[in-house]
Amino acid sequence: MRLSTLTMTAAALLATTTLSFAAGELNIYNWGNYTNPDLIKKFEEKFDVKVTLTDYDSNTTALTKIEAGGHGFDIVVPTGNYVPIYVEKGLLLETRPDEMENFKNVAPRWVDVPWDMGRHYTVPWQWGTTGIAVNKKSYSGDINTSAIFLDPPAELVGKVNVVPEMSDVMNLAIFYVGGEACTEDKEVLRKVRDLLVAAKPKWQSMDYGTTDKLKNGEYQATVNWNGSTFKARQENPDVAYGYPKEGYPLWMDAVAVLKDAKNVENAKLFQNFLMEPENAAMISSFAGYANGISGSAEFMPEKMKGAPELETPEDLQAAGQFLPVCPKSARDIYTAIWTELQK
Amino acid sequence: MASAKPAATAHRSDSGVMERRAERERTRRNWLLSAPALALLVIGASGPLIIVLVYSFMTPGDFSGVEWTPTFDAWVQIFFTRDIFDDTLGLADAHLSIFWRSVRLSLLTTAITIVFGLPTAWFIATRPGRARTFWLFLITIPFWTNLLVRTFAILEMIRNEGLLNTWLIKLGVIASPLQIMYTDTAVLIGMAYVYLPLMVLPLYAAIERFDFRLVEAGYDLYANRLQVLRRVILPIVKPGIVAGSILVFVPSLGAYVTPRVLGGGKNMMIGNFIELQFGQGRNWPLGASLSIFLLLIVMVALLYYVRASTRGSSHD
Structure with missing residues (x-):
């Protein structure tokens, strides 16, 4: 009864207002192959908004394009450690998700995050870990170690891929030799450089596209993200995920509204929409990563429940840590080592 | 005879002036006519290249872009590098x-x-x-x-x-x-x-x-x-x-x-x-x-x- 009155009112509103007002728009700028089309469709139907989705492949690409201006995007989904850069550069709108209706669903762990204390700007999208994926057919030893790619066991020599993600790879290697994230300690970095340069001849490639190549057996081992490994395992049960005990990066992507957004109200609606457990579950069921919303698990597909890629074993939880964005002085050294590695 | 000579010279120089003026006119017209093409060439081809060239003499920005402090560093870096460990x-x-x-x-x-x-x-x-x-x-x-x-x-x-x-x-x-x-x-x-x-x-x-x-x-x-x-x-x-x-x-x-x-x-x-x-x-x-x-x-x-x-x- 109430619903039908609402529909009537909506219809009346539709009839009286101009078309452009009724059909709102929302332009989302997100990582490629990361957004569930069903989620978008649901949002479009619920709010009568036309959503346009544009892809990027790295945080730097996104930041550069948004800084240049004239992009027309309303929403961007940077990794947590990039959020302070966006804020510092004055690119984000303070939408106060913490005052939104669905904020109560955000898991306590993800409320006071270092990149957005108290969540004044961003809403959780997904979070995950960077670790190691191995095909158990090729190697049956311990896979909870970065040695898989930094000092490959004989079975995996020439069969390891390393994703060309400088920050992840450098920090995995730094953790492996006992250093701290973003370190500028020369002794540590010398060890890191020697380690990487010595390991490289034992690598097969340095490439992305790990999900498919793990699936079809092209890669026997690779540095990889947990969700990608989860997806690969659905079609190739031999694939397993390891959490390097020496230390591994954690990350979380965050949904923010841009300061020059043209569809601010729709963007806020979208932020609130994403904090609803059922919708957050849709994000996860598509990309295979955990989200930060309590109660979303029960809406997730059966296969995700208790998946080893999504639930870190207790003894390995402490090894994971969020990476800060390293200062320029550290990055310059890392780029030099990275160049030497790929020369 | 003596007076005819300067007159002739004057006449010659007069036509010379006219000719030069016509010449200048023609040049100006040619420039004007080719201006759109030239503008396109300068803006479309040299413009971006000049930006690249200018950027190559700047200091890298903190996250992307450049800071407007001129330096030759980027050119030196092509061939020479400061060793990250012993700074040579x-x-x-x-x-x-x-x-x-x-x-x-x-x-x-x-x-x-x-x-x-x-x-x-x-x-x-x-x-x-x-x-x-x-x-x-x-x-x-x-x-x-x-x-x-x-x-x-x-x-x-x-x-x-x-x-x-x-x-x-x-x-x-x-x-x-x-x-x-x-x-x-x-x-x-x-x-x-x-x-x-x-x-x-x-x-x-x-x-x-x-x-x-x-x-x-x-x-x-x-x-x-x-x-x-x-x-x-x-x-x-x-x-x-x-x-x-x-x-x-x-x-x-x-x-x-x-x-x-x-x-x-x-x-x-x-x-x-x-x-x-x-x-x-x-x-x-x-x-x-x-x-x-x-x-x-x-x-x-x-x-x-x-x-x-x-x-x-x-x-x-």
Whole structure:
């Protein structure tokens, strides 16, 4: 009864207002192959908004394009450690998700995050870990170690891929030799450089596209993200995920509204929409990563429940840590080592 | 007599002034008429290049972009690097080896395309008219497809579970798959395939004009087949070879997609190195100076082409 009155009112509103007002728009700028089309469709139907989705492949690409201006995007989904850069550069709108209706669903762990204390700007999208994926057919030893790619066991020599993600790879290697994230300690970095340069001849490639190549057996081992490994395992049960005990990066992507957004109200609606457990579950069921919303698990597909890629074993939880964005002085050294590695 | 002379001079100079004025008028009109084209050229071609050039003399910004503090650092960094451990300035051997790989692979690509392109172009040029159009059409078909798609097609053929290895194993030639992917060989195969049409077309143009009676003349003068090829055909076809080589060498040098997809990203070429500076490395000035540096290499290659082709025509 109430619903039908609402529909009537909506219809009346539709009839009286101009078309452009009724059909709102929302332009989302997100990582490629990361957004569930069903989620978008649901949002479009619920709010009568036309959503346009544009892809990027790295945080730097996104930041550069948004800084240049004239992009027309309303929403961007940077990794947590990039959020302070966006804020510092004055690119984000303070939408106060913490005052939104669905904020109560955000898991306590993800409320006071270092990149957005108290969540004044961003809403959780997904979070995950960077670790190691191995095909158990090729190697049956311990896979909870970065040695898989930094000092490959004989079975995996020439069969390891390393994703060309400088920050992840450098920090995995730094953790492996006992250093701290973003370190500028020369002794540590010398060890890191020697380690990487010595390991490289034992690598097969340095490439992305790990999900498919793990699936079809092209890669026997690779540095990889947990969700990608989860997806690969659905079609190739031999694939397993390891959490390097020496230390591994954690990350979380965050949904923010841009300061020059043209569809601010729709963007806020979208932020609130994403904090609803059922919708957050849709994000996860598509990309295979955990989200930060309590109660979303029960809406997730059966296969995700208790998946080893999504639930870190207790003894390995402490090894994971969020990476800060390293200062320029550290990055310059890392780029030099990275160049030497790929020369 | 004495008065007539200055008068005549005055008259002459008068017409000279008029002429000069008309001349100036004409020049101005020409400039005005060509202004739109010039503006387009300056804004469209030189404009972006000037921005790149200016950026190469700036200081890298904190996360991206540049800070407006002029410096030569980015140019010094192309060849020299401050050692990250003992802080001494030394030759940037990592950069040099990346340049050398790019030049070496590009030269090899050029050589491979000549070896395959010359017989192909010869074959096409010696067909009768209609068939010739058909064969040329076949050569241009790959251009209809995106470079990335073509590169992935090559990937499907040479990867370990790909067509080539499957067939070779089935035929019993090899027992385990050949590891071609992620090697320089893979990059070479990919680049040679992608750029082959750029070699065939100028070669065809050169061979098509070739007067085949010269070959007969050569045989009449007791030249053997190799001598006819070396002394008669190659000198005449040479401008085609040079033009094709430039067309293949230049894009090979800046290749980005092929080394990334087929080379597995382990070893960079200049294109990938430049991308690193604008992406994860966040050193835009170095990326800019490297881009200009690449342009300079290309210009040297083009100058060589101009000199080679004019020398060729002066022999005629």
